[in-house]
Every structure is written in C-alpha cells, then in structure tokens.
Amino acid sequence: MKKRSIIPFGPQHPVLPEPIHIDLVIEDETVVEAIPSVGFIHRGLEKLVEKRDFNQMAYVAERICGICSFQHGMGYCEAVEHIFGVEVPDRAKYLRTIWAELGRMHSHLLWLGLLADGFGYENLFYQCWRVREKVLDLQELTSGGRLIFSVNKVGGVIRDIPADQQRTILSTLDEVEQELYAIRDTFFEDYSVLSRLKGVGIITKEQAHDLGCAGPFARASGISTDMRKLGYAAYGDLDFEPITSNDGDSFARCYCRMQEVFQSIDLLRQAISKMPQDNELAVAVKGNPDGECFMRVEQPRGEAVYYVKANGKPNLVRMRVRTPTFANLPGLCEMLKNTQLADVGLLVLTIDPCVSCTER
C-alpha cells in the first residue's frame, strides 16, 4: 500500500489568475483523485433579478465575466428577445457577430499566453499578450470599452461600426495574422513546448461525451460540436466548420484554440464583407416578457446555456446561466487522475477555467 496524502491546490496559485481550490489526493507523486471546491467568487448575481428589471439585467449579465462579457450580454439578450418573439435588425446581428468574434480572439490569445506562462515560456507569454493588445484596441475603438462594452440591449445594439472603423479592423487583422503565424509555429513546433503538452492529460471521445464536456475541450477530443451552427446572430450567413482534433491531449486543446483564432479572423472578414447597409440598429420592445426560453451560445470556452423565465412583470422570475467551465469541471477531475503532481497546474489551465463564470 502506497502512502496517500492530500495536497491542497489554490486558491492562491502562481499559474492561476483566479482563486479555485482543488484537493488533490496523491500516492507518491501520482494524483489519484481531485475534488474541487468553489465559492471564492460566488456573488449570487442570478438573485439580482428581483432588484433589477429585465433591461438592466443585460448589464449585470455582461459582468458575469470580464473576458467573455460581450457574449454573456448577447446570450441573455437573445434569450429575452426570443421570449418577446422579436427579430433583431440584420445589421445588429452582424455587429453582434463582429464583437463576439473579437472577444473570442482576445480570450484565446489570453489563454495561449497564460498557457505559455504555465510551462515557463515567458517570452511567448509576452508575445501573445502583445498581439492581444491590438485586438483590445479594436474593441475600444468600436465600442468604447476595452473589456466590458455595454453595447447590447434587448432588441439590438446601441452602437454602430462605421465604414472607416471597419477598414481599421481589416487592416489590423492583417497585421495580427502575420504576427500570429510566428507564434503559431512556436506553439506547434517548438521542442520544449511539445514536450510539456503532447500526450499529457488525455480525455478520450467517449469520456468527453460521458462527462458532458463543452467547447474546445470537447472538440479537442473529437466531438464536432459548435453552438454557432445554430445560426444565432449572423452565424447562419457565414461559412465555417468546427475545428476538431482526435488526440484529446493538452496539445490538441492548444491546437484547437490556436486554429480558432485564425477561424475568428476569417469570420470577421466574412462578416464585414457581408454586413448590410441599413441604419436600423435596434427594434423597440414593448411591454414585459412572459414565457421561458433556453438559449445556447458558443463562448470562447464552450457552450453556455441561458435560461430565462418571466411572468409578465418587469422583473424576471429566474435567470440562470450555465457557463462552460461549470460543465468542464467533471472533465477536469477525470483528467487529473493518474497524472504527475508537477503537471497539475498546467492541466488545470488547459480547460481554460473561468472561475467567475463558474461561480457567478
């Protein structure tokens, strides 16, 4: 019988920008079981529906998470619009798509940087974040906010992206793409990167399905699912295929996210070229919502489910957000089994945990 001991991981840990706590049961250096506990960031914002009306909740929803904030606002607004049965103007749909894809780019670049930091490649970390700043500049130019835009409202958006800003986006994207090629080559070919990522933390397709994994985590294990295929916002008009890998290891997750950055660049170009030229940005929404709706959107971290239930009063009965990290936690616990203790920090990073999403 080997000696068993329990090592607490977190809440303050150098590889994590956010507090999450995991109890690791180890035998010598091998992890046998991992039990996460959350709650350091729990705010209980779903309960705010009683104090804020359904229009104000759009701004609360944006602040569930500062990284995918636009997509949270969009998912909530789409759910309420679905209950109202209103159709958002076409231009607003395209604007939402553009902001959503910019958000995906900056989120994935942020993650790639943190991953590089996780395996000790400081230079690569800084390079990723340097490129990411260009995306943030675009977000600031078009919306006025670097991270939290507050451009969504129930019925549409409140800001337009005029032609000159569209040209700036396209020219910046060309620069970003060029710089990303070098970063991609480093991630995909560098010996020291591959030695840390290849074959570590494998989740098979069956496991990923049984554990209900979402987003790039599931796609890296070969499950070709992408909620953008549902055609919300303007995704129905754009041409793309989910990016998948069959390996299911840490490198596959890195591969999927890196390729998704290029996919986002492509989607942005498509969206800008197809954007209709009307002036209407939002439709007026009259009265209060009555009904319920499940809305699914594809966030940078995977499928997010918004559940909105209303009873004809300004305040909703319930708003519930099932965030992708919440769905990926069981996958993480499974992945950590039979790994080396020294790999745990890196493996926790590979699911791209967003703790403030998880705990709300």
Add this chain to the structure above:
Amino acid sequence: MAEVIHPLEVIEEIPAEGLLGKVMEKKNAGMRLSQACAVYNEGKYELSYSFADDTTYEYVTLRIVIDPETVIPSITDIVPQAVFYENEMKELFGVKIEMIRLDYQNKLYRIEKETPFKEEG
C-alpha cells in the same frame, strides 16, 4: 453558405417518479446532460434537466414540478457529472435530493445565508 441547423427544442413535463427512467432513456439515446437547474416559483420547485445531442443539436428538457417537502432521487448514479448541478440545487434552493454520489453537504459555495433562492423578493 453554412447550413443552419434548426433543432428540436422541447420541454417535456414528467412526474417526479418517472425522472430516473427518463434520464436513463436520454442517456441511452446518446445525449449528454447539458444543464440542470431549479426555479422556486409560487411555492413550488420546478426542476429542469436539459439533454443535448451533439450531432443533431436536439435539445430536450425534462421538467418536474414538486412541493418543497418532496424528496427526489439523485441522477448521479446514471449521469455522474450531475454532481455539481445537484449540489447547487441543494445548497442554493434547498431542494431535497437524496443519494448524491459526491454530496458536498451544502458546502459547495460555502455561503453564509441559507438557501438564498428559496424566498421570493
């Protein structure tokens, strides 16, 4: 042009006794548990268990409506990943769920206020 999928999205209302059987049925049909949540409305709990299909994007929600005193079985023996959803229901809403595979004993979020979502504001 990408093909837009318009999947089937339904809410099936079922009695509490039929929960485990239905969950088993969905699991055998190759669907994954996408989310589970509770609502406290007009003195009753509404529990929703949503199942998604990754290829057809079909979305089926099982809905049970119960009194606060009703004890319901855990689905974690069939779908182990429901652990976090059920612990959340139990801690935030006070839903009585028995035999959760990994029961955090109301210590998942470790909040000071007891079952904050159970009262209507």
Add this chain to the structure above:
Amino acid sequence: MANVKRSPWLLHYDGSSCNGCDIEVLACLTPVYDAERFGVMNTGDPMQADILLVTGGINSQNASVVRQLYDQMPRPKVVVAVGVCACTGGIFKDCYNILGGADKVVPVDIYVPGCAARPQSIIDGIVQAVELFQKRSDEHDALVQSGKGM
C-alpha cells in the same frame, strides 16, 4: 516620483471580481503598459510584498483570506482597491453574498475607479502607491533612527 528610492513588490489578490479588472492588472504588467518600469515587481508571496492590489468585492468566504494576506505583509504597506467592485461593491453591491468593498476588511489607501478599471488608471494608482510607500518608509526610518521605533 522624484524622491522614490525603493522598489516595492506587488501582490495581487482577486476578490469576487468578474475577471475584467484582473486581466487589466495583468495587462499592466505585460508589454504595451508595462508598469514594471516604475520599479515595481509582481510577486505571489505576501511575506515579501509591499503593495496589495485588491480587485473585486469582498464576500463571506474571501474576507478572511484578504485579511490574512494583509496581516502577512511586512510594514509599511499600502493597499490599492482596483475597480469599482473593490471600492464599493459596485454593480454587485445588492447581492446576498457580497459584503461590500475591500475597505470592509482592510484599510484601503488608494481607490482606482472604473468598470473594468483601465490600465492607465491602474498605473496611476500604482504610481501613487509607490509614492505613498516611499513616504511611509521614510517615516518608518525616522522613527527607527530616533530610537522610538523598533
């Protein structure tokens, strides 16, 4: 900044923030904004930190963590609350699990507003913190030299 003679170390703790301010604090320490040119350095160890950056509001679970981090830091020390949640609780003030801003548990010296706080204002807060740290160090030194202090 003229009379700054020391190079204080920063400790960042994420209270119950939405991540927005956290990644802006991180963005401050990476290229483009690079707050390290003011002589500060990021550290993960409270025992070696001089300036505590708190983001996000305080909830019942992390109140003791923030208090403990503050107590572990050697004197003199400076606390900066980054973002409106750390200042007052912000948009989440009415949530059942939020006690309020960082000043509910530790004395805050500098408040940086914004949701999310912009890197420019975070850098401004850091610069003010560095100056305040220098002032407190000088007072501390004078006290030691006069034999009244420890």
